Amino acid sequence: MTERLYYHDAAVCSFDGAIVAHGVDVQHAILDRSAFYPTSGGQPHDTGTLNGVPVIDVIDEDDRVVHVLDAPLPLGPVHGEVDPVRRRDHMQQHTAQHLLSAIAASRFGWETISVHFGAGHSSIEFDAAAGDAELHDLEVTANGAVSAARPVTVSFEESAGALARGLRKAPTRSGAIRIVTIEGLDRSACGGTHVSSTSAIGAIMVHGVERVRGHSRVGFLAGDRVLRHLHEREELLARTAEASSCAIDELPEIAAKRQTELRVQRERIETLEREVATARLHALVAATAPDSDGLRRVVYRSERDSPTLLRTMAQDVTTLDRVVFVATLSSPPTVFFATSPGTGIDAGALLKAALGTVGGRGGGSPKAAQGTVTRPELLSGVVDRLVG
Ligand SMILES: [Zn+2]
Numbered sequence: 001m002t003e004r005l006y007y008h009d010a011a012v013c014s015f016d017g018a019i020v021a022h023g024v025d026v027q028h029a030i031l032d033r034s035a036f037y038p039t040s041g042g043q044p045h046d047t048g049t050l051n052g053v054p055v056i057d058v059i060d061e062d063d064r065v066v067h068v069l070d071a072p073l074p075l076g077p078v079h080g081e082v083d084p085v086r087r088r089d090h091m092q093q094h095t096a097q098h099l100l101s102a103i104a105a106s107r108f109g110w111e112t113i114s115v116h117f118g119a120g121h122s123s124i125e126f127d128a129a130a131g132d133a134e135l136h137d138l139e140v141t142a143n144g145a146v147s148a149a150r151p152v153t154v155s156f157e158e159s160a161g162a163l164a165r166g167l168r169k170a171p172t173r174s175g176a177i178r179i180v181t182i183e184g185l186d187r188s189a190c191g192g193t194h195v196s197s198t199s200a201i202g203a204i205m206v207h208g209v210e211r212v213r214g215h216s217r218v219g220f221l222a223g224d225r226v227l228r229h230l231h232e233r234e235e236l237l238a239r240t241a242e243a244s245s246c247a248i249d250e251l252p253e254i255a256a257k258r259q260t261e262l263r264v265q266r267e268r269i270e271t272l273e274r275e276v277a278t279a280r281l282h283a284l285v286a287a288t289a290p291d292s293d294g295l296r297r298v299v300y301r302s303e304r305d306s307p308t309l310l311r312t313m314a315q316d317v318t319t320l321d322r323v324v325f326v327a328t329l330s331s332p333p334t335v336f337f338a339t340s341p342g343t344g345i346d347a348g349a350l351l352k353a354a355l356g357t358v359g360g361r362g363g364g365s366p367k368a369a370q371g372t373v374t375r376p377e378l379l380s381g382v383v384d385r386l387v388g
Contacts, residue, residue, distance in 0.1 A: 001063045001064060002030065002031055002032065002033065002034050002063065002064050002065040003032065003033035003034070004033075004034065004065065005033055005034060005035040006035055006036075006037050006193050007154070007178060007191070008154065010087070010091055010193040010194060010195070010196075011196070012035045012082075013035060013048070013081065013082040013083075013084045013087055014035075014079075014080070014081055014082075015033065015034070015035045015079075015080045016077065016078070016079050016080070017031045017032050017033040017034060017077075017078055017080060018031065018032050018075075018076060018077050018078060019031055019050075019073055019074070019075050019076060019078055020032045020075065021064075021075070022075070023059075023061075023066045025072075026072035026073070026074075027068060027069045027070075027071065027072050027073075028066050028067070028068055028069070029050060029066070029067040029069055029073055029078075030064050030065070030066055030067075031050075031065065031067065031078065031080075034065050034067070034080060035080060035082050036048065036055060036058045036065060036067060036080065036082055037058065037082075037087070037090070037192070037193050038058040038059050038060035038061075038065050038066070039057075039058065039059065039060065040060045040191060040192075041115075041190065041191055041192050042114070042115040042116055042117055043090055043093075043094055043117050043192045043193070044090065044117060044119070045057060045058035045059075046058060046082045046083060046086060046087055046090075047082075047083045047086055048080065048081045048082040048083045049080070049081050050067060050069060050073060050078045050079070050080050051073060051078045051079055053069050053070055053071050053073055054069070054070040055067050055068065055069060055070075055080075056068050056069070056070055087193065088223070088224075089223065089224060089225065090117065090192075090193055091193045091194055091195045091200075092195060092200070092201050092202065092222045092223030092224070092225075093117050093122045093222050093223070093225070094117065094190075094192045094193060094194055095152060095182075095194040095195045095198065095200075095201055095222075096122075096142070096201050096204045096220060096222030096223070097115050097117075097122065097124060097220075098152075098180060098182060098186055098188055098190070098194065099142050099145055099146070099182065099185070099186070099198065099201070099204065100124055100138060100142055100204065100218070100220060101115075101124060101168070101186075101188075102168060102182065102185050102186035102188075103138055103141050103142055103145070103185075104124075104126060104138055105168060106185075107134075107137065107138070107141065108128065108130075108134055108138075109128070110126040110127060110128040110130070110216075111126065111127045111128075111169075112124055112125070112126060112169070113125040113126065113127050113215065120225075121207070121208075121219055121221070122219070122220055122221070122222070123217050123218060123219045123220065124217070124218050124220070125215055125216070125217045125218075126215065126216045126217075126218060127214075127215055128214070128215070128216060129211055129214055129215070129216060130209055130211070130216035130218055135206050135209060135218065136206075138206060138218075139204065139205065139206040142204045143203060143204055145182075145185060145198055146198050146199060146201045146202070146203065146204060147199065148198065148199075149197050149198060149199035150182050150183045150184060150185060150197065150198045151182075151183045151196065151197055152180065152181070152182050152183075152194050152195060152196055152197060152198060153180075153181050153183070153196075154178060154179070154180055154181075154194075155178075155179050155181065156176050156177070156178055156179070157176070157177060157179050158175070158176060158177075159171045159173060159174045159175055159176070159177045159189075160174070162177065162179070162189070165187070166187050167179065167187050167188065167189060168186055168187060168188050169188065169189070171189040172189075173189075177189045178190065178191055180192075180194055182198060200223075201222050201223055202222070202223045202224065202226065202227075203222070203223070203226040203227075204220060204221070204222050204226070205220060205221045205222075205226045205229070206218060206219070206220050207219045207220055207221050207229070237251065244258075270308070273306065273308055273309045273312060274312055276309060277309050277310075277312035277313045277316060278312075278316055280300075280313060281298075281313045281316050281317065281320075281325070284298045284300060285298055285320060285323055290322070294322055295322050295323070295324050295343055296322065296323050296324070297324045297326075297387040298323060298324070298325045298326070299326050299327075299383060299387060300313070300325070300326070300327040300328075301327075301328050301330075301379075302327060302328065302329050302330070303329075303330050303331075305329065307329060307334060310327045310329055310334075310336045311336060311370065313325070313327060313336070313338075314327060314336040314337065314338035314368050314370070315338065315368055317338035317339065317340050317367075317368070318338065318340055318341070318367045318368065319340070320340045321340055321341070321342055322340060322342045322343055323339070323340040323343070324338075324339050324340075324343055324345060324386075324387060325337070325338045325339070325340075326383050326386050326387055328379045328382075328383060330376040330379070331376065332372060333372060333373045333374070333375060333376040333378065333379055334370065334371070334372050335351065335354075335355070335360075335362070335370065335371050335372070335373070335379065335382050335383070335386075336368075336369075336370050337350070337351040337364075337368070337369045337370070337371075337386055338367060338368040338369070339366075339367060339368075340367075341367075346366040347364060347365070347366055347367055347368055347369045348363050348364040348365050348366055348368075348369040349366070350369075350385075350386060351363065351364065351369040351370075351371055351382075351386065352369070352371070353385075354382045354385035354386055355371045355373065355382060357381070357382075357385065358373055358378045358381055358382060359373070359374060359378075360372055360373035360374070360378065360382065
């Protein structure tokens, strides 16, 4: 059995004890007493060292705490050091969760279904569809409780009758249970690590909410994470503003202006491409002599044009007389094929057949069709089949 030092004092990060047994191997150390918190109740385990050897995982195994080590340690005395930064962070997140759950229950009647403490982000699932105004209220009230510096204490009480003594939720186990009390606000059965005054939470920020089937998963940040988050966002905004050559405050206006400019440019490009397509097609047709059957077979190979431009050229062919038109684009390897009335050629059927010989795909109407091949080298073989 391991005496859990964090049960009585979550501030203890340095301790002495002994390895009294090994688990599945000598890298799994079981101690007589330990300050290491094992993964449980949604809270991740502590990290740190035992006699200088890194503790990489901590497992809750009934009445024993198993320390998974980076290297083996023999039975005997050990000195333990829990990473104080990670511990403090978990204490802040966990106590903030108690506060949020308690305030949500008392103000809105929301019950906490589950909690999750992530490396960057924590969340509480409530049994209700949380509205924006309620979440704002929750955040403001929680921060009021933080600045009120309410004491957070731990007691051990009999499970029977605990609900009648003001416990927020019915205990899941019988016998002696550990109860965490936030003075005047909350009493919850919990085995986790918490700060000793709500003021040590620093700040609480509701951050993102997902609503699923009448439930809400409300994300939050607490303590040092709030400041870190603000600095990261500030940095992100500063970089975005720099890239946009404006001040941070001007970003919304600049972004909206750029969107409008982009739309106008796009429309202008479309108009120009239509004009270029018509002019280029007419020039190509004029420069191509008719074959003996009276058809002008125009082949246009392009490296850089937009697919839209080539498609427009192909569509314009249908307004001409006795013209067969093939255009290719090397990247992505694409073929555009069109025939004008009077040629008697079904563009869709012929292109489909030509593509089939090289494993390409595509098709279209009897007047205009389009297809792709897997490699640009295959394009000339398709062209030969269409106009050869
Ligand atoms: Zn707790």
